[in-house]
Amino acid sequence: MIRAFCNATLVPSAGDGIAALVIDAEKIVAIGQSDVPDGTETIDCSAFGRSVLIAPAIIDLGVFAVDKAACRAGGIVRVGLMPDQSPVLDDPGIIQRAADMGKPDIWVHPIAAATRGLTGTDLAEMAIARDAGARAVATGRRWIADSGVMRRVLAYARDCDLTVVAHAEDAGLVGSAVATDGETATRLGLPSAPASAESLAIARDLLLAEETGARLHFRQVTTAAGFELIRRAKARGLPVTCGITPAHLFLSDIAMSDFRTFAHLSPPLRSESDRQAALAAVADGTIDILCSGHDPRGPEAKRLPFADSAPGMAGAETLLALSLGLVRDEVIEIDRLFALLATNPAKILGLDAGKLAPGAAADFMLLDWEAPWQIDTDRMAAKAGNTPFDKLPVQGKVLRLFKGGTELV
């Protein structure tokens, strides 16, 4: 069945503003001012109001849990699932099962463990994992401390044509730290590590990636020195990409005051100057993707003394509304926002999705980008309400969400 969403404002914009999105079953067949064939079901989008857009559905690269309700609320139809599951995604059976976990509501694209059991010692079966459905391999929540192992991971992943998703924190510098060196950590008496723990890790992995020719994606880069290294690597033409979550764009380490464990993240929140550098890196294209880092954690992991609590935040349903703040603050244009949220993650995962283009999967949302709401830890759709943005007023609501042409309700 062919359906046409007419009189819509598309993102990225097609031609001069108002256009139509035409889908046939699972695929987008046409966009723009094309003629709508006879017998097509037409939906007049002007009825939804002037602040409603049609945008690609979000592809969230690097979540730690498959959380359908949170994804539905947040306009996410595809997730790149981190291998840090129980059991670890390092076996074809487990990977296949993970890929089926989201059906029929979301696509789960497993990211396999780069080392067996994520222990950072032995290479995992990357080719088998790829054939089982893995879209990339990752070091998991941790950095691979042994440079020899990391070099072999990168070299072997290149052979398998898989991108390596890396966590960038030098374990020796981090030790037991749960915060970044600075006034907040000092006042709270929390173990902290210098921000250079990140740039040191990035520098090493970039050198190894350049040597091996591997594609490397840093799931989160959060420091000024880290962005500078990525910027220079890109200028040299290296196939390196990086992401960030809204937490590091909108919060600094001051959010940990009063020992708020919902602000216990990995990597930890940084200084205000690093936060400003992150905004600049989004603006100048150094950052390729925005992700939620979705990691719902209940009270048994969060209602603890700060250093004993687990890091992580539930971010899936707040990713879009918070990210729209970047457009409102004029850091980026809305077209670029959806490149960060959908098009670029699709490229990294090798998916023909994440864009409104003929031939691509019909994954899209009707978004009222001005609709106001308030983030509330007690009223989250996610499995747990551990958000550092509790009580923050935001704007941007998903009205309707389509995955492969089927509306999700």
Add this chain to the structure above:
Amino acid sequence: MPASDHRPAAQIKGGAVFPHRHLTGIDGLQPHEIMFLLDEAEQWIEANRSRAKSDKRLEGLTQINAFFENSTRTLLSFEIAGKRLGADVVNMHAAQSSVKKGETLIDTAMTLNAMRADVIVIRHMSSGAVRLIADKVDCPVLNAGDGSHEHPTQALLDALTIRRRRGAVAGQRVVICGDLLHSRVARSNILALTALAAEVRVCAPSTLMPAAIERMGVTPFTDFDAALDGADVVMMLRLQTERMSGGFVPSTREYHMRYGLTLERLARAKPDALVMHPGPMNRGVEIDSNVADHPSRSAITEQVEMGVAVRMACLDILTRRARGVEGWA
């Protein structure tokens, strides 16, 4: 009574002079509130020196000392303080039990609460743990040390010692030397002493110096001799033995060479400078015996004495609302 700093507290009536339910830290206290606690402690110094040390104002109240980390002197000090005020004091040595930390912390707090404790004194190895418990219980909570965060009664007893021996805290040049990185005593003292307008210098090797410490209003030094110049008070911190063998400091003898308080070093401070240490001391490491035992310069045993008085004052003040004291209820 010794001369003291400004005291707007005298003009504030009733409970408004100390409007806090708990004492989780010096952070958040106004200077006049700190002065009020010190003023209140004064009466107990004399009372403790007299033969009849007991007072009945906390009679019928249950004070639970929940110590999740081993302690001898602080626990004893809180126990004596409670008993001298007539409270029923119960000690819970959670450090000995093998319960997994954290997970049971809230449960333990709820248990103590259900037992209808009237005041809970807590020591815990994690920064912020005491505040976590304070949010969950109905009675006042006193922080007896949480991780590397705060140890407010230690700072109060130190300020009281300084005030009595030096006449005032304001304007005193205080040098705090030792393991600042892991020290809750240092953090609480920095907050209290800077609030009371002392000039605070901190001194440690760079491996034990917290990042951005100058943002707390102190001047950092790595050279102990330079830091001591013209000091009114020298406060030495304990260096944990496990940190002295290469982790943060190469050896105890090298530490003593650079940061040990000897009589020669002390000569760089003012001639009548006061020597303090929160205890227990590593004699011959951070402080020499002839300094620690110096009859006119060392205030170390006096600190212990002030500790009981300060804790009595804190227990009294925090329970006033529950006891229905006029102006506080």
